[in-house]
Amino acid sequence: MSAMIRIEPVAGATARDFITMTYPRFRELLTSDPSPDNSDSRVEAFGAYLGDRPAGLVLMRPERASKESEPEMRILSIMVQRAQRRQGIGHALMDRAQEAAGAAGLSCLVAYHSDRMRNPDVFEAFLAAHGWSAPKLVEFRLAGHADWTERAWPSWAPMLHRFARQGYAATPWESLTDADRERADSIVSDDWRFDYRRFEPHCDPRISIVLRRHGEIVGWVLGENHAEDGYYHYTNGYVAPELQRKGWLVAGVYDVCRFQAEAYGPRSVAVYETYGENPGMIGIMQRRLKPFTIWTDSRFVGRRVLDGL
Numbered sequence: 001m002s003a004m005i006r007i008e009p010v011a012g013a014t015a016r017d018f019i020t021m022t023y024p025r026f027r028e029l030l031t032s033d034p035s036p037d038n039s040d041s042r043v044e045a046f047g048a049y050l051g052d053r054p055a056g057l058v059l060m061r062p063e064r065a066s067k068e069s070e071p072e073m074r075i076l077s078i079m080v081q082r083a084q085r086r087q088g089i090g091h092a093l094m095d096r097a098q099e100a101a102g103a104a105g106l107s108c109l110v111a112y113h114s115d116r117m118r119n120p121d122v123f124e125a126f127l128a129a130h131g132w133s134a135p136k137l138v139e140f141r142l143a144g145h146a147d148w149t150e151r152a153w154p155s156w157a158p159m160l161h162r163f164a165r166q167g168y169a170a171t172p173w174e175s176l177t178d179a180d181r182e183r184a185d186s187i188v189s190d191d192w193r194f195d196y197r198r199f200e201p202h203c204d205p206r207i208s209i210v211l212r213r214h215g216e217i218v219g220w221v222l223g224e225n226h227a228e229d230g231y232y233h234y235t236n237g238y239v240a241p242e243l244q245r246k247g248w249l250v251a252g253v254y255d256v257c258r259f260q261a262e263a264y265g266p267r268s269v270a271v272y273e274t275y276g277e278n279p280g281m282i283g284i285m286q287r288r289l290k291p292f293t294i295w296t297d298s299r300f301v302g303r304r305v306l307d308g309l
Contacts (some may be wrong), residue, residue, distance in 0.1 A: 005089055007096045010045035010057065018047050021057035022077040029076075030059060043076070044104075046096050048089045056080035058093040062106060072303075073101035075111040094130050102306050109304040112138070116297050127302045135300035137276035142285055143231065146257045147266035148292035156254065163251050166213070170255035173208035173222070180210065180217040187218070187240045193275060196220055199236040206263040207232055211239060211252045218243055221252040223260065223270075231271045232260055245280060250288050269294070 010018050015031045022030060029043045048056035058078040062071045075097060080089045101109050113123055113135070124135055176184075188195050199222045207223030219239035226233055234256065239248045257270050272289065274281040276299075290296060 004051050005055075005087070005092050006049050007046050007092055008049065010047040014047065015045070017054040018045070018057040021047075021054070021079045021081065022059050026059055026076050029061075030057075044073075044100055046093060046100070048080070048093050050084050050087065050089065053084070054081075055084040056089045056093050058097045060097055060100065060109075062104065063110075070108075071106060072108045072110045073097070073104065073106045075109060078111075090126060091130070094126075098130070098304065098306060107306055109306065110301060112299060112301050114297050114299050116295070120300075124302070127304070130304060132302045132304040135302050137298055138301045139273055139276055139299040140282045140285065141271055141273045141297040141299065142289055142293045143269050143271045143295050143297075144289070144293045145266065146232075146261035146264070146268045146270055148270075148289075149254055149257050149261070150266075152254065152292055159247060160251060160254065163248060167215075168248060168251060169212045169215075170209045170252060171212060172259070173203065173205045173210060173220070176210055176217075183217050184220070188238065194236065194238045196222060196236060196238065199224075203236075204232070207234075207256060207260045209252060209256050209259060211248060213243070219249065219252060221249070221256045223256060225264075231269045232264065233271045233273065235273050247284075249281075250284055253289070 008014075010030070019027055019030065030045055043059055043061040045057060045059050047054055056079060059076045060073050061076065063074045064071050078090065078093055078097070080093070098109060109132075111127065111132075113120060117123065128134075184196060192198065202224050203222040204225040207225070209221050210217055211219035211221070220237065221234055222236040224233045224235065234253065237249050237252060239252070243249075253272060260268055260270055272285060274285065276282075
């Protein structure tokens with residue numbers, strides 16, 4: 001490490017010197033006082049100085065992947081000023097991040113990145129140089145305006161008519177009855193990621209639907225209104241096992257966007273998400289939905305297990 005580089009904690013007044021060295025969505029975390037009631041605000045930040053000039057920043061916070069998992073130190077961002085790159089600053093920040101995670105008693109560092117970021121291969125090589133695992137696909141997303149259904153109708157009409165003849169229908173989430181819930185509880189996957197009960201408290205009933213076959217519930221698509229980014233996210237969709245891989249969930253995606261266009265306008269943006277370990281759904285999204293998208297996004301995770309912990 002160059003003698004000119006020094007790494008120091010960032011807090012209070014010094015945070016302003018580093019405000020541009022993280023993503024806009026994390027800047028409030030860097031500059032606000034941590035709240036004892038809000039774990040998301042408890043971040044650790046280390047700034048790199050080249051001489052007396054702020055040159056880089058790593059921003060982190062402890063997180064759990066689930067209630068059952070052990071906490072990990074997640075790197076929210078690690079950036080170096082363009083003019084100060086290729087001088088070892090990024091490596092010095094990563095070394096300090098690993099030291100901080102170990103000092104906090106955490107055994108693993110984790111970082112997420114998207115293939116939409118600038119030069120993802122450079123970032124992946126940087127992680128590999130510090131002993132991180134190869135990136136693993138954790139989420140596939142795509143987005144389109146709600147009126148994509150109008151453009152899709154000419155080619156999708158035969159498929160949708162076929163489903164209708166098979167008894168398919170989509171009704172508003174508010175149509176869910178107690179009997180529907182009993183049936184839904186009996187068909188939901190054992191995989192907690194697809195359990196509607198986890199998502200229902202956060203769903204927007206105006207863009208959430210029940211999928212039915214001859215009136216009986218066989219699935220659902222739940223939407224969330226994310227005011228902070230202006231998007232409408234569909235993170236939970238499910239159909240009974242006997243209907244999986246037959247296109248019924250894609251029909252549900254089509255219908256829920258008609259609901260969205262009516263509720264929030266035809267140019268509102270719908271974002272569909274699925275887990276990286278769901279290759280069947282990823283394939284359907286790429287074949288059926290990608291032609292109507294405005295962007296796609298593959299999100300990856302890398303991990304670094306700390307030595308001696």
